[in-house]
Amino acid sequence: MRFLLTDEQRAFGDSLDAMLTSADTPAAARAWAAGDPAPGLALWSRLAEAGVFALAAPPAYEGVGPLPVELAVAFTALGRHAVPGPVVETVAAAALLTRLAESGEAGPAKRLLPGLVTGESTATLAGRGAYALDADAADVTLVVSEEGAGPVPGADRSACLRIAHGHGAVRVSADPARRLAVPAAGGEVIAEGRQVARAAAYAGDVARLVTAAQALGVGRALLDRTVAYVKQRTQFGVAIGSFQAVKHRLADTLIGLEFARPLLYGAALSMAPADIAAAKVTAGEAAYAAARTALQLHGAIGYTEELDLSLWLRKARPLRDAWGTPSLCRARVLAG
Numbered sequence: 001m002r003f004l005l006t007d008e009q010r011a012f013g014d015s016l017d018a019m020l021t022s023a024d025t026p027a028a029a030r031a032w033a034a035g036d037p038a039p040g041l042a043l044w045s046r047l048a049e050a051g052v053f054a055l056a057a058p059p060a061y062e063g064v065g066p067l068p069v070e071l072a073v074a075f076t077a078l079g080r081h082a083v084p085g086p087v088v089e090t091v092a093a094a095a096l097l098t099r100l101a102e103s104g105e106a107g108p109a110k111r112l113l114p115g116l117v118t119g120e121s122t123a124t125l126a127g128r129g130a131y132a133l134d135a136d137a138a139d140v141t142l143v144v145s146e147e148g149a150g151p152v153p154g155a156d157r158s159a160c161l162r163i164a165h166g167h168g169a170v171r172v173s174a175d176p177a178r179r180l181a182v183p184a185a186g187g188e189v190i191a192e193g194r195q196v197a198r199a200a201a202y203a204g205d206v207a208r209l210v211t212a213a214q215a216l217g218v219g220r221a222l223l224d225r226t227v228a229y230v231k232q233r234t235q236f237g238v239a240i241g242s243f244q245a246v247k248h249r250l251a252d253t254l255i256g257l258e259f260a261r262p263l264l265y266g267a268a269l270s271m272a273p274a275d276i277a278a279a280k281v282t283a284g285e286a287a288y289a290a291a292r293t294a295l296q297l298h299g300a301i302g303y304t305e306e307l308d309l310s311l312w313l314r315k316a317r318p319l320r321d322a323w324g325t326p327s328l329c330r331a332r333v334l335a336g
Helices: 007-021 025-033 038-049 068-080 087-102 107-118 194-232 244-270 273-303 309-321 326-335
Strands: 123-127 140-145 159-163 179-181 188-193
Touching: 007 038, 007 068, 025 038, 025 309, 068 087, 068 194, 068 244, 087 107, 087 123, 087 140, 087 194, 107 188, 140 194, 159 194, 188 194, 194 244, 194 273, 194 309, 244 273, 273 309, 273 326
Parallel strands: 123 140
Antiparallel strands: 140 159, 159 188
16 A cells, blocks of 8 residues: 655645645634634635645536545645634535435535535534534534434434534634534434435544544644744753753654554545544544643743644644544444
8 A cells, every 4th residue: 555645646735835824824713713704714715726625526516536635635734724614524514415426315415515615615514412613604504413323323324414504602612713513403404314324424434534634734733833942942051952851752742743644644545434543543642742742842831822832732632532532533443
C-alpha cells in the first residue's frame, strides 16, 4: 500500500495552505465564536471554489469524487489553519446523500448535494437527541434517527433521515468556535429504511476520517507555533529551545504526529472502518498531546485568549472526542 502523496495531491495541499494563510482565518474563527458567521462563510465560499466539498460528491452532482485521500489532505490544511464551521458535517452529509443515491434513493441527493458542493449552502448532521454542530449557521440540519440508537445508526437497522426546522439554545463547547445545539423535533422526512442506516454508517466513517485529518492539522499547527516560540523565549540568557528537556518534549510530540500521518492516509486508501478508527484515535491523541506540550512550553501566556495559540489549543480535545471518542474507536479497532 502506498502511503506517500502524489505530486498532484501535495500541490493541492500547498495551494490550500497558501490560500488559507492569506485569508486571516484566526479573525474568522474569532468572529464565528462571537456569533458572527459572515467572515467564516466568505471563507467557506473560497473553499468551495477550491473544490474542497466537491471531493465528497460524484460528478453526477457537480462533484469530482469521492476522493478520500484528497479529503484527508484538505482537512489537514483546514485544521492547520483553524477554519471554523461545520466543514466535517457538510462533507459527512454529502457522503450520506451520495451513498443514498447509490442505493437507489436519489431524490435527497438531487435536492441538496449540488448546493453543498458549490458552497451555496452549508449542512450539519446529527443523530436523534444529539447535538448538531453550528446548527445556528447551517442552512440545512440533517438528523438521522432510529429507535434505541446512538448518534451513528447500525447498518443493519432501519433509520429515518429528516430535515430539522430550527434548534434549541446554542451552547458553547470547550472550543468557542464549535457552537452546539439540539435540533428541533419533527421536520421534513426525506428518506426512510435500511438504506438510510447504511448510508449514515458510511457517513460516520467519512466524518471520523476527516476529523482525524483536521486533528492532525491542529497538532502540526501547535507544534510549529511552539517550536517558533521556544526559539525566542529565553531563560538564564539562552533560548529555552536549547534545553534538552524541551527538545525531548518537542521530539515526542513530532513522533506522535508523524506516526498518525501514515495511518490517516492508509485509512483513506482502504476506507475500512477499523483502519479509520485507528487513524482517528491516533491523530486525536497526538493532537491532544501537542496541545499539552504547547501549553506547558508557552507558560502562562498560553492561557490567554488574546494569543492566537488558544484557537488551536481549544480545538484539540473536542476534535479528539468528536465522531468517536478514543475508547469507542479502540473498541472498533479491536472488533475489526
